[in-house]
Every structure is written in structure tokens, then in C-alpha cells.
Amino acid sequence: MSDVIESGRLHPITAVRRAWLQLSVFGWFAWDNRDVFGKIADKFGVWGLAWAAAVLMTVLTAIVFASWHKTAFTLTADHLDYRYGLLWQVQRRIQVSQIRTVDIEHPLFGRPVGVRSMTFSTASGPTKLAYLGPRAASRLHDAVVLQTGARSAKQRGGEGIVTRVATADLALSILLDAEVVLGLVVGGAVSFVPFVLSGHALTLSLALPWIRSAWRSTGKRFPRHHGWIVREVDAGYRTEFGLFNKQQYTWQRDRISSITVHQPLLWRSRNWVRVTGGIVGHEDLLLVPVTTRAQAEKMLVHIYGPDVLKAMDAPERASRRARWCTVWWRSCAFSRTQHFAAGWRGLFLKQTVTVAPVSRVLEVRVTQGPWQRLHNVAHVMLELPGGTDVEAVNRDAEEAAEIAATMRRSCVQTSLAGAPIARRAAT
Template sequence: MSDVIESGRLHPVTVVRKAWVLISVIGWFVFDHRDIFAKVADKYGLWGPAALAAVMTTVFIAFVFASWRSTAFTLTADHLDYRYGLVWQVQRRIQLSQIRTVDIEHPLFGRPIGVRAMTFSTANGPTKLAYLGSRAANRLLEAVVVRTGASSAKRSDEGVVARVSATDLALSILLDAEIIMGLCIGGATSFVPFIISGHALTLGLALPWLRSAWHATGKRFPQYHGWIVREVEAGYRTESGLFNKSQYTWQRDRISSITVHQPLLWRSRNWVKVTGGIVGHKDLLLVPVTSRAQAEKMLVRIYGPEALKLLDNPVRVSPRARWCTLWWRGCAVSFTQDFAAGWRGLFLKQTVTLARITRVLGVHITQGPWQRLHNVAHVTLELPGGSHVSAVNRNTEEATQIARTVRSSVVRTALAGVPIARRATR
């Protein structure tokens, strides 16, 4: 067995925060049996309810203490173990050789007491270790970085690539036409029963709409507030949060695709949103709103100048595609020996997805009955993380040629033995 390098227990606030179920059960029990408490108070005075409260408090403290004793981490030379659970024991093991980046989150409720959350990014996705005290988090971070060479916020020479102001963020949320239309339609549908019947109870049907409205507008502002993109050794690090300070590291060698979105009402300001596909993630947000010029600079940093040349030469679909989609003028593709790009959307949102040919996992041609009638087909390039580049409603001969060319390029790269760039180990 490997020698233990670092071990300890998580911060007690971890268990208290997760004990909301027990707190809810105790609260429900007290409320449901309030008549019993009233009778005890009448018979024994204040000592009766005080004794019952002391018993429940003791049970709660005992549960929290036992849960905290069963929640711990252990770092060895080979792996990091994380175990938790009182009734159902769960143990997770992370191989140190698989750790690429380590990100630290500063939750709002934990800042006064120095609580941190650590996220370890591996090939299987992120694993979150929450919550640790500041000293324990710093010791564990240093130990992991020394033994893995993983990128961390403390050891990178950071340079700001993009910064989102609060004014631009608030205005971009209000000008998102797709969200506005969805909320208007949902709101009108939710309040129709109240308008027809006039019963106040029918307003309860609007609660799901209010929740959706909060997630689409109000929640996004504090979540994306202070958004900064920094270039670090491993790739890029995004930092954001008005209340909960969070960060995520984009590893340059794991970026499978970049998608640029431009909603309808953003076009007058030439704003775009940039998302990306990463192994283990389908659609991660890189920048919530930025200028197109800034987005193009980021594309050059990630993929090189050839990416911009690719975006300047979209090949539109043939006029026969208008029988298969209303927005056929917004569909286009562009291919080079190394890159592929696909355009979609014309009215509410225009999107373009860019990816390297070498990251393509599969090529699919789909053709429905209506498309077969008009001699068009879709070509889909599957990428790691679930993202894809689509060539929509291309002529059948062109779709076949695109698929053949991409497959040949992928096979040629595989036979040539061109490796995917890996992080440098220290």
C-alpha cells in the first residue's frame, strides 16, 4: 500500500449543509405534533418543551458528528481517495496520473470561515471535493500540483484575455430574444387559467414559469457577474460569481469544438457568446457575452489564424434546401484539410461551430423521406464530449463527398501517428 502523503477530514460545515433533510424532518415532526408540545408545556411548564428540544438537538449533533467522522480524504503517491456517507458508504478514487487541472471555488456562506471547494478535472470529468478549510485546501493543492504537474490558479502566470462588465452582462440578458419569446409564451400560457376562472389557486400553475424565468434571467446575472477569461499554462481559466466565486480551467489539448452564438438583438452591437465542447462536457460557457472581434482573437489563440480563414469562406446550401427548412439561407459549411465549420440559424440565433478534423470520432449521413425527395442530406461530424459539427441539407452527392473527405483525413492522421498534444509534466 502506498504511503499516505496527506489526509484529513472535510470541514464540519460540509455535513451541516447536507443535513437539510434531517432538519426538514425535525421541523415537520415539531409542526405536525405541536398539540403534543402544547400539552407537555401545560403539564410541565417550560421544562417539558425544553427537554424535548434538548433531546432533538442532541440527536442532530450526534448525527452531524457521526457523518463528519465518516467523511474524509487520503492522498497517496498514486491516488486521491474521497469517502463519505454514514448509512451508505461511498468511496471515490482519483488516479493522480489522470488529474489535469485543479480549480478552487469560494462559496458565499463559507468565506467568513475560510471554506473552499476543490474540483479535480480528469478524463472522466470533474470530481468535486467539498468542503475543506483554507489550510487543508492549500496543503492538498500544493501536494497534488507537485506530484501531477496539474495547472492551478496559484502557480500560473495569468493574463486577462476577456472581461465582461456588469452593464454588458445585464443588457445581454435583457436582449436575448430567444429567452424573451420563451418567457412571454410561457407566461401567457401559465396565467390563462387564472384569467378564465378568476380563482386564486390557479396562480399556482405559474410557479414553474416563475422558476424558469429566474433561471433564465435573474440567476444568470450573479452567476456570470465579474466574468474573466485568463490565459494560463494549461489553456484558459474562467472566473466568475457575485456570491459564489467559481473557476474552471479549459485544457487546450482537450478542447474539441468552439461554438459562437449570436442572438437576434445582439447583432446591432456585434455581440456574441462563445461556448465549447470539452471531453466530458458538451457545452461549456467560455464567454457569456463579448464582441465578435474579441471572440475571433480567442479563436486565433486556440486554433491559429487558419480558423479565421475558414470562417470567411462559408459554402451555402443549394436553393433546393428551401423545401426542407425555412432558414436555409443561414445553413453553410466550410472545410479545410485540418478544420471543419458548420453554420445554422438565421432568425432568433445564428451559430457557427468550429472543430479540428483530427478530433472527429465519427461521420454520419442522415436522410429523411422528405430530404430524399429533394435529394439533400445531413452530414454530422461527432466530436468528443457529445458536441458535433453539422452540414445541414447538402446535396446528396456533396454530402457523400464531404463524408468521404473527412474520413480519409481522419484515417490519414491516424496512420501518420500524429499524437494529440499532452500537457507537459514537471
């Protein structure tokens, strides 16, 4: 049996949160039998009523305490156990090696008490521990990160800020998102046309879905992404964000299979981009909601090393033959180096480039439809274990075959060499 690294119970307020059903039942029982309490007061006086209330509160306190006593966690070098339940006891076991990210949230209504909630993301889904005291959450977080981040077992030193998102830039970037603006304009026009034509107030109810969509695409994004900071720690990187519900998650550079840089249409004048990463069990993880391209490239160098910029700076455009297969053939590009591959897509509303280490490629696939076969072009897809795949779209058939053969050889060579990704240069 593995030695216990960290163990304990959740915060006592967790029992109140879990016992809401029992508390609701007792509250309904007391309200439904309020005439009984009136008779007790008439027969035994105020002291009799006080005794009845004391008995009821004692029962409730016993239920809450028993629920809290049965809720506990245990962390060893191999697994994390989480036990809870009073009548129906449940035990969940997570293999520490399968934990991808560790998220810490400071819930809005839990801030006066100072509690935290933790979410452990794995390939099978997330597991949430709520709530923990601040010291217990910090100790458990550091212990899990140290176990999963075996790259460095030294004590955590200074934490440098890789990037920080300014509040003004975040607000302006949401308003300048072309997809958001176009969706709001079209949705608003469609939602309010029946009212303009008929004049009936009841037709305004058709605008409720549009209002909900507008809130999710603008108002909800701002408090969620407010105060976004990415810090470099010994085990990888830690992201902190949130205006009302403070959250943070830790991710490791060695587990990122791909990184995608998005640039919406209206962001190009300011040279802003959005950065997402693909992690197994946590696809398209948002790394930075908005930043400059120079800062994004600096972050890529932090994660993958300086060689990644060579793959992103030399896109090879598709041949003119591809114009018969897609209108946006000028945006189809692909590049490759010894360690990295990158694919471009998008031309009008949003341009994206996805870059991935060759060593993370699981499968190299070449597809060619009837229309592509007629014009002698083909797709090459590099499938990755998580996130966005890298594609070479509408390449010449001979070039596609050569790319596929080269990628297969590179995958085999890097796998035999035992280097999962190209390490970044020491600083």
C-alpha cells in the same frame, strides 16, 4: 504503490454538515422529552440540568468529531481517494487521468468561515469535496491541475486575463436575448389570460410556472454569471464567476473537442456572441456568457491557433437545390481546412457556428432521407467525443461524398502524425 502527493482531512465544519441528521434526531429527542428535563431540574436543581446538557453536548461533539475523523482524501500520481462515513463507510477513487475539469466554489454561507468546495468532473460524473480550508483547497487544486495538465510542469507564472465580462453588458445581454424575451411574453400572456377572462384570483396560480421560468432565465443567470473572468494559466484556462457563490473551474485547451459561437437575434446590432465548448464528460461547457465577436475570435486563436479563423471566415453555402428540403437553406453552410471543420446553422432567433479540429473527429457519417434522395442532397455529420457535432446540412450528394472522403483521410493522417490538435503559435 504511488507516492502520496497531497493528503488531509476536510474542514471540521464538514462534520457538522454531514451530521445534520444525527443533530436533528437529538434535537427532536430533547424537545420530545422536555418534561424529563423539567423533572431533572426540580429534583437536582439547575446544576443537575447543566450536567445533563453537558452530557448531551459531549455525545454530540463525539459524533461530530468521529464523523470528521473518518473523512479524508489522498492524492497520488494515479488516483484521488475520497473516504467518508461513520456507520457506513464509503470510499471513492478517481483516476487522475480521467479528470476533465476542477471547479472551486466559495459557498455563500461558508464565506464567514472561509471554506471552499471542490468538484472534479469526469466522464462518469462529478465528485464533490466539501468543505476544504482555503490553503488546502489551493494546494489540492494546483496539484490536480499539475497532474492532469502534463503539458507544462513548470511553476505557474503570471496569469493573463483572456476576457472579462462587464456587469452592464451581462445585464443587458440577458434582457436582449430573443429566446428569453419571446418566452417571457408568450408565457406571461398564456398565464394571465384566465385571470383576465374570469377575474378570479385563484387563476393567478397558473402564473407560478411562468414566474419560476422567468426567474431561471433572467434573475438566476445574472448572479451566477456575474464577474465572469477567463484567465490563461500554464495548465490551460481558469474561469472565475459568481456573485453570491463564488466558483471557478480549470479546463485545458487540449481537451476541448469543439467550440460553438452563438449569436441571438437582438445581439447582432452590438455584435455580441456567447461561446460554449464541448469537453468529454462536460458537454456544452459555458466559456463566455457574452463577449464581442472580435474577443471571441481572439479566444479561439488562444485555444486552437490562428488557423482556426480560416475555417470560420470562408463558409460555403448550400446549393439552391437545398431550398426544397428546408426553408432556412440560406443559413446552411460548411467550411473545412487541413486542420479544422466548421458548420453553420440558424437564421432567425439565433445563429450558431461550431468549429472543431479534424483530429478530434471520431466518425464521419453521411445520411440521406427519401425527400433528400429525391432532390439529390445529403447530410454529413462529423461526430465528436463531447459537445456539439459539426454538420454539413443539405449538401449536394456528390459534394457530401467528397466531404466525407476528405474528412476520413484527414482524420487518419492526423492520427498517424500523432498531433491531437493544431497547436497555437507561441507568443
